[in-house]
Amino acid sequence: MLVGDLTAQQVDAIVNAANSTLLGGGGVDGAIHRRGGPQILEECRKLRRSRFPDGLPTGEAVATTAGLLPARYVIHTVGPIARHGAEPDAAALASCYRSSIVLAAELGLRTMAFPAISTGAYGYPREKAAPVVANAVESALRDRAAIEEVRLVFYDREDFAVFWRHQCFGSD
Numbered sequence: 001m002l003v004g005d006l007t008a009q010q011v012d013a014i015v016n017a018a019n020s021t022l023l024g025g026g027g028v029d030g031a032i033h034r035r036g037g038p039q040i041l042e043e044c045r046k047l048r049r050s051r052f053p054d055g056l057p058t059g060e061a062v063a064t065t066a067g068l069l070p071a072r073y074v075i076h077t078v079g080p081i082a083r084h085g086a087e088p089d090a091a092a093l094a095s096c097y098r099s100s101i102v103l104a105a106e107l108g109l110r111t112m113a114f115p116a117i118s119t120g121a122y123g124y125p126r127e128k129a130a131p132v133v134a135n136a137v138e139s140a141l142r143d144r145a146a147i148e149e150v151r152l153v154f155y156d157r158e159d160f161a162v163f164w165r166h167q168c169f170g171s172d
Contacts, residue, residue: 020055059095079118
């Protein structure tokens with residue numbers, strides 16, 4: 001876990017907290033598309049035309065080029081939107097992390113970096129996301145020894161601190 005710029009991570013794959021359209025947006029999604037250049041958007045458009053005409057479903061993952069980013073791939077995943085007053089969808093959030101790790105393993109990748117999926121504009125409470133993420137990452141890595149490093153990259157120290165206080169890595 002670290003505080004930094006996700007788009008500057010030198011890893012095999014950077015995970016994008018995408019929206020279902022795959023056509024860019026704000027936050028992490030916008031930063032990845034801006035810094036990565038038009039190649040990412042072009043591949044996303046092809047995916048929309050061929051495999052996901054209705055958009056990428058929540059919890060699934062798909063890979064594109066990383067364009068100008070210092071990674072080989074961008075793995076796009078759509079996190080759940082937390083509704084005010086309702087319990088957030090932990091299964092869908094966990095699926096984002098698991099499906100991204102499974103896809104990275106299928107692509108033969110060894111290193112990857114994640115943002116805090118759904119905890120920004122999608123409103124998933126960070127303190128509730130932390131144990132879900134920790135459990136999902138640990139369980140996904142158990143059967144995927146080829147993945148050597150998973151980084152959780154936080155935008156600021158406050159996000160990092162909240163996640164650190166509420167995570168449960170190694171608590172099994």
